[in-house]
Amino acid sequence: MTARLLIGAGAMGGAMLDGWAAEGRSDLHLWDRRAADRAGVARLTAIADAAALPRPLAVVLAVKPQAAPEVLAALRSQLRPGDLVVSVMAGVGLAALRRGLGEGPDLVRAMPNLAAALGRAVVALSASPALPLARRAEAMALLRALGALVWVEESEMDAATALCGSGPAYFFRLAELMAQAGEAAGLPATAARQLAAGALISAGALAQTADVADARRAVTSPGGATAAALARFDHEGRLAALTAEAVAAAAERAAELARELETLTP
Ligand SMILES: NC(=O)C1=CN([C@@H]2O[C@H](COP(=O)(O)OP(=O)(O)OC[C@H]3O[C@@H](n4cnc5c(N)ncnc54)[C@H](O)[C@@H]3O)[C@@H](O)[C@H]2O)C=CC1
Ligand SMILES: O=C(O)[C@@H]1CCC=N1
Known part of the structure:
Protein backbone atom coordinates (compact mmCIF):
# COMPACT_ATOMS: atom_id res chain seq x y z
CA MET A 1 0.00 0.00 0.00
CA ASP A 158 -7.71 27.60 -13.80
CA ALA A 159 -11.31 27.51 -15.03
CA ALA A 160 -11.88 24.28 -13.10
CA THR A 161 -10.45 25.98 -9.99
CA ALA A 162 -12.95 28.80 -10.44
CA LEU A 163 -15.80 26.27 -10.48
CA CYS A 164 -14.99 23.45 -8.11
CA GLY A 165 -12.33 24.90 -5.79
CA SER A 166 -13.88 28.32 -5.24
CA GLY A 167 -17.46 27.44 -6.22
CA PRO A 168 -18.81 26.49 -2.79
CA ALA A 169 -18.04 30.05 -1.61
CA TYR A 170 -20.29 31.52 -4.33
CA PHE A 171 -23.27 29.50 -3.09
CA PHE A 172 -22.46 30.43 0.52
CA ARG A 173 -22.35 34.11 -0.47
CA LEU A 174 -25.73 33.82 -2.15
CA ALA A 175 -27.15 32.11 0.95
CA GLU A 176 -25.77 34.93 3.13
CA LEU A 177 -27.46 37.50 0.91
CA MET A 178 -30.70 35.49 0.82
CA ALA A 179 -30.74 35.47 4.62
CA GLN A 180 -30.29 39.27 4.67
CA ALA A 181 -33.04 39.69 2.10
CA GLY A 182 -35.31 37.34 4.05
CA GLU A 183 -34.78 39.43 7.16
CA ALA A 184 -35.62 42.57 5.18
CA ALA A 185 -38.77 40.78 4.00
CA GLY A 186 -39.87 40.33 7.63
CA LEU A 187 -38.30 37.11 8.98
CA PRO A 188 -36.45 37.01 12.31
CA ALA A 189 -32.66 36.86 11.68
CA THR A 190 -32.19 33.30 12.99
CA ALA A 191 -35.07 31.89 10.98
CA ALA A 192 -33.83 33.72 7.86
CA ARG A 193 -30.35 32.17 8.24
CA GLN A 194 -31.79 28.69 8.87
CA LEU A 195 -34.13 28.89 5.89
CA ALA A 196 -31.49 30.26 3.51
CA ALA A 197 -28.92 27.64 4.52
CA GLY A 198 -31.67 25.01 4.38
CA ALA A 199 -32.49 26.00 0.81
CA LEU A 200 -28.81 25.61 -0.12
CA ILE A 201 -28.69 22.14 1.45
CA SER A 202 -31.96 21.18 -0.28
CA ALA A 203 -30.65 22.36 -3.65
CA GLY A 204 -27.45 20.36 -3.17
CA ALA A 205 -29.43 17.24 -2.34
CA LEU A 206 -31.70 17.67 -5.38
CA ALA A 207 -28.72 18.35 -7.65
CA GLN A 208 -27.46 14.87 -6.82
CA THR A 209 -30.50 13.27 -8.40
CA ALA A 210 -31.33 15.56 -11.34
CA ASP A 211 -29.78 17.86 -13.91
CA VAL A 212 -29.71 21.34 -12.34
CA ALA A 213 -31.72 22.96 -15.16
CA ASP A 214 -34.41 20.27 -14.82
CA ALA A 215 -34.44 20.74 -11.04
CA ARG A 216 -34.83 24.49 -11.46
CA ARG A 217 -37.75 24.02 -13.85
CA ALA A 218 -39.41 21.62 -11.42
CA VAL A 219 -39.29 24.25 -8.64
CA THR A 220 -40.57 27.01 -10.91
CA SER A 221 -44.37 26.93 -11.13
CA PRO A 222 -45.57 28.94 -14.14
CA GLY A 223 -46.63 32.39 -12.98
CA GLY A 224 -45.60 31.59 -9.40
CA ALA A 225 -43.28 32.99 -6.73
CA THR A 226 -40.07 31.37 -8.03
CA ALA A 227 -40.69 32.68 -11.53
CA ALA A 228 -41.02 36.19 -10.11
CA ALA A 229 -37.64 35.90 -8.39
CA LEU A 230 -35.87 34.31 -11.38
CA ALA A 231 -37.19 37.05 -13.66
CA ARG A 232 -35.34 39.55 -11.45
CA PHE A 233 -32.14 37.50 -11.41
CA ASP A 234 -32.24 37.12 -15.19
CA HIS A 235 -33.41 40.64 -16.09
CA GLU A 236 -31.31 41.74 -19.09
CA GLY A 237 -29.05 38.76 -18.42
CA ARG A 238 -27.54 40.45 -15.38
CA LEU A 239 -27.01 37.33 -13.24
CA ALA A 240 -25.46 35.54 -16.24
CA ALA A 241 -23.15 38.49 -16.88
CA LEU A 242 -22.18 38.81 -13.21
CA THR A 243 -21.54 35.08 -12.88
CA ALA A 244 -19.40 35.03 -16.04
CA GLU A 245 -17.44 38.02 -14.70
CA ALA A 246 -16.91 36.40 -11.28
CA VAL A 247 -15.82 33.01 -12.65
CA ALA A 248 -13.45 34.72 -15.11
CA ALA A 249 -11.99 36.77 -12.23
CA ALA A 250 -11.29 33.62 -10.19
CA ALA A 251 -9.70 31.87 -13.18
CA GLU A 252 -7.62 34.98 -13.94
CA ARG A 253 -6.47 35.20 -10.31
CA ALA A 254 -5.33 31.57 -10.48
CA ALA A 255 -3.36 32.39 -13.64
CA GLU A 256 -1.94 35.46 -11.92
CA LEU A 257 -0.80 33.33 -8.95
CA ALA A 258 1.19 31.27 -11.46
CA ARG A 259 2.80 34.40 -12.89
CA GLU A 260 3.65 35.68 -9.39
CA LEU A 261 5.26 32.34 -8.67
CA GLU A 262 7.60 32.80 -11.62
CA THR A 263 9.04 35.83 -9.83
CA LEU A 264 9.57 34.06 -6.48
CA THR A 265 12.81 32.23 -5.82
CA PRO A 266 13.27 29.58 -3.13
N1 LIG B 1 -9.20 26.49 0.93
C1 LIG B 1 -9.81 25.91 -0.11
O1 LIG B 1 -11.06 25.82 -0.18
C2 LIG B 1 -8.99 25.31 -1.21
C3 LIG B 1 -7.61 25.47 -1.25
N2 LIG B 1 -6.87 24.91 -2.27
C4 LIG B 1 -5.42 25.06 -2.29
O2 LIG B 1 -4.91 24.46 -1.11
C5 LIG B 1 -3.72 25.12 -0.71
C6 LIG B 1 -3.80 25.45 0.77
O3 LIG B 1 -4.87 26.34 0.97
P1 LIG B 1 -5.53 26.49 2.43
O4 LIG B 1 -5.57 25.16 3.09
O5 LIG B 1 -6.75 27.27 2.22
O6 LIG B 1 -4.40 27.39 3.15
P2 LIG B 1 -4.04 27.44 4.70
O7 LIG B 1 -3.26 28.68 4.91
O8 LIG B 1 -5.26 27.19 5.53
O9 LIG B 1 -3.07 26.18 4.89
C7 LIG B 1 -1.73 26.16 4.48
C8 LIG B 1 -0.94 25.31 5.46
O10 LIG B 1 0.39 25.22 4.97
C9 LIG B 1 1.29 25.35 6.07
N3 LIG B 1 2.57 25.85 5.54
C10 LIG B 1 2.81 27.06 5.00
N4 LIG B 1 4.10 27.15 4.62
C11 LIG B 1 4.67 25.95 4.92
C12 LIG B 1 5.97 25.43 4.78
N5 LIG B 1 6.95 26.14 4.20
N6 LIG B 1 6.20 24.16 5.21
C13 LIG B 1 5.20 23.45 5.78
N7 LIG B 1 3.94 23.88 5.94
C14 LIG B 1 3.70 25.12 5.52
C15 LIG B 1 0.61 26.32 7.01
O11 LIG B 1 1.10 26.16 8.35
C16 LIG B 1 -0.87 25.92 6.87
O12 LIG B 1 -1.24 24.94 7.83
C17 LIG B 1 -3.58 26.37 -1.58
O13 LIG B 1 -2.54 26.18 -2.51
C18 LIG B 1 -4.93 26.50 -2.27
O14 LIG B 1 -4.80 27.00 -3.57
C19 LIG B 1 -7.45 24.17 -3.25
C20 LIG B 1 -8.80 23.98 -3.25
C21 LIG B 1 -9.69 24.57 -2.27
O1 LIG C 1 -9.21 30.88 -3.04
C1 LIG C 1 -8.28 30.16 -3.42
O2 LIG C 1 -7.32 30.65 -4.07
C2 LIG C 1 -8.29 28.69 -3.13
C3 LIG C 1 -8.29 27.88 -4.39
C4 LIG C 1 -9.70 27.48 -4.58
C5 LIG C 1 -10.31 27.72 -3.29
N1 LIG C 1 -9.51 28.33 -2.48
Whole structure:
Protein backbone atom coordinates (compact mmCIF):
# COMPACT_ATOMS: atom_id res chain seq x y z
CA MET A 1 0.00 0.00 0.00
CA THR A 2 1.29 3.47 -0.92
CA ALA A 3 2.26 5.57 2.10
CA ARG A 4 0.96 9.16 2.05
CA LEU A 5 2.69 12.38 3.04
CA LEU A 6 0.56 15.51 3.24
CA ILE A 7 2.48 18.78 3.20
CA GLY A 8 0.31 21.57 4.61
CA ALA A 9 -2.63 20.76 6.88
CA GLY A 10 -4.53 24.05 6.85
CA ALA A 11 -8.11 24.42 5.63
CA MET A 12 -7.73 22.24 2.51
CA GLY A 13 -5.11 19.79 3.77
CA GLY A 14 -7.06 19.35 7.01
CA ALA A 15 -10.23 18.62 5.03
CA MET A 16 -8.36 15.96 3.05
CA LEU A 17 -7.11 14.36 6.27
CA ASP A 18 -10.71 14.24 7.51
CA GLY A 19 -11.80 12.64 4.24
CA TRP A 20 -9.01 10.06 4.42
CA ALA A 21 -9.81 9.32 8.08
CA ALA A 22 -12.99 7.59 6.87
CA GLU A 23 -10.74 5.08 5.03
CA GLY A 24 -9.13 4.10 8.35
CA ARG A 25 -5.57 4.25 6.98
CA SER A 26 -2.55 3.84 9.23
CA ASP A 27 0.11 5.15 6.82
CA LEU A 28 -0.59 8.90 6.85
CA HIS A 29 2.30 11.29 7.43
CA LEU A 30 2.20 15.04 7.77
CA TRP A 31 4.62 17.90 7.44
CA ASP A 32 3.36 21.33 8.46
CA ARG A 33 5.45 23.88 10.23
CA ARG A 34 2.50 25.16 12.28
CA ALA A 35 -0.67 23.07 12.20
CA ALA A 36 -1.66 21.04 15.26
CA ASP A 37 -0.97 17.30 15.67
CA ARG A 38 -3.73 14.98 14.48
CA ALA A 39 -4.68 11.61 15.88
CA GLY A 40 -3.58 8.75 13.65
CA VAL A 41 -1.25 10.90 11.55
CA ALA A 42 2.53 10.65 12.01
CA ARG A 43 4.06 14.10 12.04
CA LEU A 44 7.51 14.69 10.53
CA THR A 45 9.86 16.91 12.50
CA ALA A 46 11.36 18.25 9.26
CA ILE A 47 10.69 17.83 5.58
CA ALA A 48 14.06 16.04 5.34
CA ASP A 49 12.45 13.11 7.21
CA ALA A 50 10.48 12.37 4.03
CA ALA A 51 13.52 10.55 2.62
CA ALA A 52 13.13 7.85 5.28
CA LEU A 53 9.43 7.19 4.70
CA PRO A 54 8.37 3.80 3.32
CA ARG A 55 8.10 3.49 -0.47
CA PRO A 56 6.08 3.76 -2.64
CA LEU A 57 5.20 7.27 -1.44
CA ALA A 58 2.48 9.64 -2.56
CA VAL A 59 3.07 13.26 -1.55
CA VAL A 60 0.15 15.70 -1.51
CA LEU A 61 1.12 19.38 -1.60
CA ALA A 62 -1.47 21.62 0.10
CA VAL A 63 0.47 24.75 1.06
CA LYS A 64 -0.37 28.17 -0.34
CA PRO A 65 1.05 28.79 -3.83
CA GLN A 66 3.30 31.47 -2.33
CA ALA A 67 5.02 28.78 -0.20
CA ALA A 68 5.62 26.54 -3.22
CA PRO A 69 9.19 27.63 -4.07
CA GLU A 70 10.42 26.96 -0.52
CA VAL A 71 8.53 23.67 -0.15
CA LEU A 72 9.47 22.32 -3.59
CA ALA A 73 13.14 23.15 -3.01
CA ALA A 74 13.13 21.37 0.36
CA LEU A 75 11.20 18.36 -0.95
CA ARG A 76 13.20 17.82 -4.15
CA SER A 77 16.14 15.92 -2.64
CA GLN A 78 13.85 13.78 -0.44
CA LEU A 79 11.96 12.23 -3.35
CA ARG A 80 12.78 8.88 -4.96
CA PRO A 81 12.06 7.66 -8.51
CA GLY A 82 8.53 6.28 -8.58
CA ASP A 83 7.18 8.71 -5.99
CA LEU A 84 3.92 10.38 -6.98
CA VAL A 85 3.34 14.05 -6.18
CA VAL A 86 -0.20 15.43 -6.25
CA SER A 87 -0.51 19.21 -5.89
CA VAL A 88 -3.77 20.92 -4.95
CA MET A 89 -2.19 24.39 -5.13
CA ALA A 90 -4.21 26.81 -7.24
CA GLY A 91 -2.34 28.21 -10.22
CA VAL A 92 0.86 26.18 -9.76
CA GLY A 93 1.28 24.44 -13.10
CA LEU A 94 2.86 21.11 -13.96
CA ALA A 95 5.83 22.91 -15.53
CA ALA A 96 6.52 24.86 -12.31
CA LEU A 97 6.18 21.67 -10.25
CA ARG A 98 8.58 19.87 -12.61
CA ARG A 99 11.11 22.72 -12.40
CA GLY A 100 10.90 22.71 -8.62
CA LEU A 101 10.97 18.94 -8.08
CA GLY A 102 13.18 17.75 -10.95
CA GLU A 103 12.60 14.74 -13.23
CA GLY A 104 12.18 12.11 -10.48
CA PRO A 105 8.54 12.07 -9.38
CA ASP A 106 5.39 11.62 -11.41
CA LEU A 107 3.10 14.66 -11.14
CA VAL A 108 -0.65 15.20 -10.97
CA ARG A 109 -2.55 18.40 -10.27
CA ALA A 110 -5.82 18.17 -8.36
CA MET A 111 -8.37 20.82 -7.44
CA PRO A 112 -10.69 19.65 -4.65
CA ASN A 113 -12.88 21.70 -2.35
CA LEU A 114 -13.55 21.71 1.37
CA ALA A 115 -16.34 19.13 1.10
CA ALA A 116 -13.43 16.65 0.85
CA ALA A 117 -13.76 16.45 4.63
CA LEU A 118 -17.16 14.77 4.10
CA GLY A 119 -16.19 12.75 1.03
CA ARG A 120 -18.48 15.07 -0.96
CA ALA A 121 -16.01 17.20 -2.93
CA VAL A 122 -15.74 17.28 -6.68
CA VAL A 123 -12.08 17.09 -7.68
CA ALA A 124 -10.69 18.27 -11.02
CA LEU A 125 -7.53 16.37 -12.03
CA SER A 126 -4.93 17.00 -14.70
CA ALA A 127 -1.64 15.47 -15.70
CA SER A 128 0.76 15.35 -18.61
CA PRO A 129 -0.63 13.25 -21.51
CA ALA A 130 2.56 11.19 -21.08
CA LEU A 131 1.63 10.08 -17.55
CA PRO A 132 0.91 6.32 -17.70
CA LEU A 133 -2.63 5.17 -16.98
CA ALA A 134 -1.45 3.18 -13.97
CA ARG A 135 -0.15 6.34 -12.32
CA ARG A 136 -3.39 8.16 -13.08
CA ALA A 137 -5.18 5.27 -11.41
CA GLU A 138 -2.96 5.69 -8.33
CA ALA A 139 -3.85 9.38 -8.12
CA MET A 140 -7.52 8.46 -8.41
CA ALA A 141 -7.18 5.85 -5.66
CA LEU A 142 -5.59 8.52 -3.47
CA LEU A 143 -8.38 11.05 -4.03
CA ARG A 144 -11.45 8.84 -4.39
CA ALA A 145 -12.34 9.06 -0.70
CA LEU A 146 -12.67 12.83 -1.08
CA GLY A 147 -15.46 12.83 -3.67
CA ALA A 148 -16.18 12.66 -7.40
CA LEU A 149 -13.21 12.90 -9.81
CA VAL A 150 -13.20 14.75 -13.15
CA TRP A 151 -10.15 14.76 -15.48
CA VAL A 152 -9.52 18.00 -17.39
CA GLU A 153 -6.72 19.34 -19.60
CA GLU A 154 -4.09 21.30 -17.76
CA SER A 155 -5.03 24.38 -19.79
CA GLU A 156 -8.51 24.09 -18.24
CA MET A 157 -7.31 23.89 -14.66
CA ASP A 158 -7.71 27.60 -13.80
CA ALA A 159 -11.31 27.51 -15.03
CA ALA A 160 -11.88 24.28 -13.10
CA THR A 161 -10.45 25.98 -9.99
CA ALA A 162 -12.95 28.80 -10.44
CA LEU A 163 -15.80 26.27 -10.48
CA CYS A 164 -14.99 23.45 -8.11
CA GLY A 165 -12.33 24.90 -5.79
CA SER A 166 -13.88 28.32 -5.24
CA GLY A 167 -17.46 27.44 -6.22
CA PRO A 168 -18.81 26.49 -2.79
CA ALA A 169 -18.04 30.05 -1.61
CA TYR A 170 -20.29 31.52 -4.33
CA PHE A 171 -23.27 29.50 -3.09
CA PHE A 172 -22.46 30.43 0.52
CA ARG A 173 -22.35 34.11 -0.47
CA LEU A 174 -25.73 33.82 -2.15
CA ALA A 175 -27.15 32.11 0.95
CA GLU A 176 -25.77 34.93 3.13
CA LEU A 177 -27.46 37.50 0.91
CA MET A 178 -30.70 35.49 0.82
CA ALA A 179 -30.74 35.47 4.62
CA GLN A 180 -30.29 39.27 4.67
CA ALA A 181 -33.04 39.69 2.10
CA GLY A 182 -35.31 37.34 4.05
CA GLU A 183 -34.78 39.43 7.16
CA ALA A 184 -35.62 42.57 5.18
CA ALA A 185 -38.77 40.78 4.00
CA GLY A 186 -39.87 40.33 7.63
CA LEU A 187 -38.30 37.11 8.98
CA PRO A 188 -36.45 37.01 12.31
CA ALA A 189 -32.66 36.86 11.68
CA THR A 190 -32.19 33.30 12.99
CA ALA A 191 -35.07 31.89 10.98
CA ALA A 192 -33.83 33.72 7.86
CA ARG A 193 -30.35 32.17 8.24
CA GLN A 194 -31.79 28.69 8.87
CA LEU A 195 -34.13 28.89 5.89
CA ALA A 196 -31.49 30.26 3.51
CA ALA A 197 -28.92 27.64 4.52
CA GLY A 198 -31.67 25.01 4.38
CA ALA A 199 -32.49 26.00 0.81
CA LEU A 200 -28.81 25.61 -0.12
CA ILE A 201 -28.69 22.14 1.45
CA SER A 202 -31.96 21.18 -0.28
CA ALA A 203 -30.65 22.36 -3.65
CA GLY A 204 -27.45 20.36 -3.17
CA ALA A 205 -29.43 17.24 -2.34
CA LEU A 206 -31.70 17.67 -5.38
CA ALA A 207 -28.72 18.35 -7.65
CA GLN A 208 -27.46 14.87 -6.82
CA THR A 209 -30.50 13.27 -8.40
CA ALA A 210 -31.33 15.56 -11.34
CA ASP A 211 -29.78 17.86 -13.91
CA VAL A 212 -29.71 21.34 -12.34
CA ALA A 213 -31.72 22.96 -15.16
CA ASP A 214 -34.41 20.27 -14.82
CA ALA A 215 -34.44 20.74 -11.04
CA ARG A 216 -34.83 24.49 -11.46
CA ARG A 217 -37.75 24.02 -13.85
CA ALA A 218 -39.41 21.62 -11.42
CA VAL A 219 -39.29 24.25 -8.64
CA THR A 220 -40.57 27.01 -10.91
CA SER A 221 -44.37 26.93 -11.13
CA PRO A 222 -45.57 28.94 -14.14
CA GLY A 223 -46.63 32.39 -12.98
CA GLY A 224 -45.60 31.59 -9.40
CA ALA A 225 -43.28 32.99 -6.73
CA THR A 226 -40.07 31.37 -8.03
CA ALA A 227 -40.69 32.68 -11.53
CA ALA A 228 -41.02 36.19 -10.11
CA ALA A 229 -37.64 35.90 -8.39
CA LEU A 230 -35.87 34.31 -11.38
CA ALA A 231 -37.19 37.05 -13.66
CA ARG A 232 -35.34 39.55 -11.45
CA PHE A 233 -32.14 37.50 -11.41
CA ASP A 234 -32.24 37.12 -15.19
CA HIS A 235 -33.41 40.64 -16.09
CA GLU A 236 -31.31 41.74 -19.09
CA GLY A 237 -29.05 38.76 -18.42
CA ARG A 238 -27.54 40.45 -15.38
CA LEU A 239 -27.01 37.33 -13.24
CA ALA A 240 -25.46 35.54 -16.24
CA ALA A 241 -23.15 38.49 -16.88
CA LEU A 242 -22.18 38.81 -13.21
CA THR A 243 -21.54 35.08 -12.88
CA ALA A 244 -19.40 35.03 -16.04
CA GLU A 245 -17.44 38.02 -14.70
CA ALA A 246 -16.91 36.40 -11.28
CA VAL A 247 -15.82 33.01 -12.65
CA ALA A 248 -13.45 34.72 -15.11
CA ALA A 249 -11.99 36.77 -12.23
CA ALA A 250 -11.29 33.62 -10.19
CA ALA A 251 -9.70 31.87 -13.18
CA GLU A 252 -7.62 34.98 -13.94
CA ARG A 253 -6.47 35.20 -10.31
CA ALA A 254 -5.33 31.57 -10.48
CA ALA A 255 -3.36 32.39 -13.64
CA GLU A 256 -1.94 35.46 -11.92
CA LEU A 257 -0.80 33.33 -8.95
CA ALA A 258 1.19 31.27 -11.46
CA ARG A 259 2.80 34.40 -12.89
CA GLU A 260 3.65 35.68 -9.39
CA LEU A 261 5.26 32.34 -8.67
CA GLU A 262 7.60 32.80 -11.62
CA THR A 263 9.04 35.83 -9.83
CA LEU A 264 9.57 34.06 -6.48
CA THR A 265 12.81 32.23 -5.82
CA PRO A 266 13.27 29.58 -3.13
N1 LIG B 1 -9.20 26.49 0.93
C1 LIG B 1 -9.81 25.91 -0.11
O1 LIG B 1 -11.06 25.82 -0.18
C2 LIG B 1 -8.99 25.31 -1.21
C3 LIG B 1 -7.61 25.47 -1.25
N2 LIG B 1 -6.87 24.91 -2.27
C4 LIG B 1 -5.42 25.06 -2.29
O2 LIG B 1 -4.91 24.46 -1.11
C5 LIG B 1 -3.72 25.12 -0.71
C6 LIG B 1 -3.80 25.45 0.77
O3 LIG B 1 -4.87 26.34 0.97
P1 LIG B 1 -5.53 26.49 2.43
O4 LIG B 1 -5.57 25.16 3.09
O5 LIG B 1 -6.75 27.27 2.22
O6 LIG B 1 -4.40 27.39 3.15
P2 LIG B 1 -4.04 27.44 4.70
O7 LIG B 1 -3.26 28.68 4.91
O8 LIG B 1 -5.26 27.19 5.53
O9 LIG B 1 -3.07 26.18 4.89
C7 LIG B 1 -1.73 26.16 4.48
C8 LIG B 1 -0.94 25.31 5.46
O10 LIG B 1 0.39 25.22 4.97
C9 LIG B 1 1.29 25.35 6.07
N3 LIG B 1 2.57 25.85 5.54
C10 LIG B 1 2.81 27.06 5.00
N4 LIG B 1 4.10 27.15 4.62
C11 LIG B 1 4.67 25.95 4.92
C12 LIG B 1 5.97 25.43 4.78
N5 LIG B 1 6.95 26.14 4.20
N6 LIG B 1 6.20 24.16 5.21
C13 LIG B 1 5.20 23.45 5.78
N7 LIG B 1 3.94 23.88 5.94
C14 LIG B 1 3.70 25.12 5.52
C15 LIG B 1 0.61 26.32 7.01
O11 LIG B 1 1.10 26.16 8.35
C16 LIG B 1 -0.87 25.92 6.87
O12 LIG B 1 -1.24 24.94 7.83
C17 LIG B 1 -3.58 26.37 -1.58
O13 LIG B 1 -2.54 26.18 -2.51
C18 LIG B 1 -4.93 26.50 -2.27
O14 LIG B 1 -4.80 27.00 -3.57
C19 LIG B 1 -7.45 24.17 -3.25
C20 LIG B 1 -8.80 23.98 -3.25
C21 LIG B 1 -9.69 24.57 -2.27
O1 LIG C 1 -9.21 30.88 -3.04
C1 LIG C 1 -8.28 30.16 -3.42
O2 LIG C 1 -7.32 30.65 -4.07
C2 LIG C 1 -8.29 28.69 -3.13
C3 LIG C 1 -8.29 27.88 -4.39
C4 LIG C 1 -9.70 27.48 -4.58
C5 LIG C 1 -10.31 27.72 -3.29
N1 LIG C 1 -9.51 28.33 -2.48
